[in-house]
Amino acid sequence: xxxxxxxxxxxxxxxxxxxxxxxxxxxxxxxxxxxxxxxxxxxxxxxxxxxxxxxxxxxxxxxxxxxxxxxxxxxxxxxxxxxxxxxxxxxxxxxxxxxxxxxxxxxxxxxxxxxxxxxxxxxxxxxxxxxxx
Numbered sequence: 689x690x691x692x693x694x695x696x697x698x699x700x701x702x703x704x705x706x707x708x709x710x711x712x713x714x715x716x717x718x719x720x721x722x723x724x725x726x727x728x729x730x731x732x733x734x735x736x737x738x739x740x741x742x743x744x745x746x747x748x749x750x751x752x753x754x755x756x757x758x759x760x761x762x763x764x765x766x767x768x769x770x771x772x773x774x775x776x777x778x779x780x781x782x783x784x785x786x787x788x789x790x791x792x793x794x795x796x797x798x799x800x801x802x803x804x805x806x807x808x809x810x811x812x813x814x815x816x817x818x819x820x821x
Contacts, residue, residue: 693717704819708779711810715794718813722773722791723754732759739765752815771815778802780809787813 690698693713700706701713736759738744748767749756754774756766776790777783783804790811793800800811 699818702815702817704779704817707812707817708810711799711812714812715797715799718773718794721752722794723758726753726755728755728759732756732761736760769816771813773813773815775814776800776811777814778804778807778809778811781807783807785811 690701693701693716695701695706695713701717707714732755735744735747735756739747739761744761744765746767747756747761747765748769750770752768752770752772754772756768757763757772757774773791774787776785776787778785781802781804783802785800785803790800790813802809802811
């Protein structure tokens, strides 16, 4: 149901070039994607059990939903290959920003801006977009 975002194609909402020109669709969708709306399932808790038993070396995930974190997987054991909403950075100077402050701005329908003195970049959760390194 991406028609509400008025994007040229579905992948545009996660395209860094499109985001720089028009960040509003991503920030609208981000409110739906932020962790907290869904709960970990039995598989997430099984992986946590492996961790507790000392059998988990790493948990690799492509998901950006943060359910592994919610299930209790330690950050040192977690590789979130497509990023996460747990951290946020400026798209220009790459400085880190408080993820809870960024989330609060997004939920107030405001576009987070970099707070560094000479930077005019936007701040977004550290989920990986198409076209990002």
